[in-house]
């Protein structure tokens with residue numbers, strides 16, 4: 269077992285966290301603490317698997333397939349290859365899900381190297397779920413009363429926790445298409461901020477076998493269908509494009525700081541308290557600038573497993589690990605506010621640059637300042 273894994277409780281002395289120890293019978297704890305995870309997306313199903321590795325067997329409630337062709341929540345399936353380490357923690361191999369590398373990506377005309385790839389996220393979630401006891405419906409109030417701990421892993425719907433202190437969500441629209449080059453080369457991966465009015469961008473992510481996700485998302489825009497049609501029509505000059513499916517979506521770009529409370533308590537009919545703990549996008553573990561949430565949701569699940577039943581430690585680790593998301597959210601608030609003057613401040617540009625570096629995207633500082641994502645419009649305007 270790797271060093272970063274869940275610390276296994278030992279009989280008589282449970283290192284609940286790396287700093288605290290509680291004298292309780294570990295087997296008793298395993299047997300008596302009843303845990304429900306609500307939502308088996310990437311965060312909930314990954315958390316379920318790593319908890320099971322630590323001897324905690326949760327019941328996992330999943331409301332069922334989404335109204336999309338793949339049956340899962342709309343997503344671009346893009347992730348840094350560093351996700352492989354998290355998969356290995358759950359005994360999975362990145363190679364089994366790897367679709368296409370995105371070693372170089374176009375950012376509004378600028379080509380940069382990236383550590384990104386696309387992965388078969390539906391297959392990954394299916395394999396994680398296959399190891400869990402999935403209860404295929406929503407958690408009812410009556411069922412809920414049985415559990416000492418209920419984990420809210422319901423993503424954008426955040427069904428169990430109280431509402432975020434200051435939520436911010438971004439609408440999206442994504443097509444899946446097959447592209448065959450007619451003359452010239454097939455398109456490569458790219459992100460185009462200058463084509464979306466307001467704060468947002470178009471992405472084109474290759475999925476292998478001539479398949480692509482092409483989507484648009486942003487704040488202050490209400491015509492994604494038109495924007496994507498224009499983009500596809502430009503693209504079709506050198507390619508034959510076959511439309512396969514389309515799904516609308518939404519991403520929580522609030523950041524964990526503004527998605528508090530991350531934990532809550534509820535009194536059950538018996539009078540006992542129930543702990544409610546959020547993980548993944550329900551608590552905003554998504555980059556506010558880029559909408560990347562797969563890796564960060566898995567990281568939040570790992571932090572929860574490592575701080576199991578120590579909510580104070582969990583909250584402080586989440587807020588500290590994702591403090592950069594708070595800053596990105598503050599930039600969004602600034603750019604969205606009526607009182608802003610026309611250009612982003614130095615600190616906003618710096619945050620965009622840092623965002624790219626954090627994702628391993630090799631953009632030169634000056635170019636990142638000038639071109640990164642949809643800030644182009646503000647900077648040049």
Ligand SMILES: Cc1cc2nc3c(=O)[nH]c(=O)nc-3n(C[C@H](O)[C@H](O)[C@H](O)COP(=O)(O)OP(=O)(O)OC[C@H]3O[C@@H](n4cnc5c(N)ncnc54)[C@H](O)[C@@H]3O)c2cc1C
Pocket residue numbers: 306307308309310311312329330331332341342343344345346347405406407421422423424425426427440441442483517518519547548549550553554559560561562563565
């Ligand atoms: C269009 C789009 C493109 C994206 N592209 C990328 C990308 O390329 N890379 C990236 O890193 N991130 C991307 N994201 C973000 C990423 O998809 C999410 O951040 C990530 O999936 C969050 O995982 P999660 O498990 O927290 O939530 P979810 O994936 O939303 O999972 C929540 C689960 O809970 C279930 N559920 C909800 N309510 C209930 C209930 N009451 N009872 C039982 N079950 C319930 C849902 O059915 C779902 O299975 C994208 C998002 C969108 C919308």
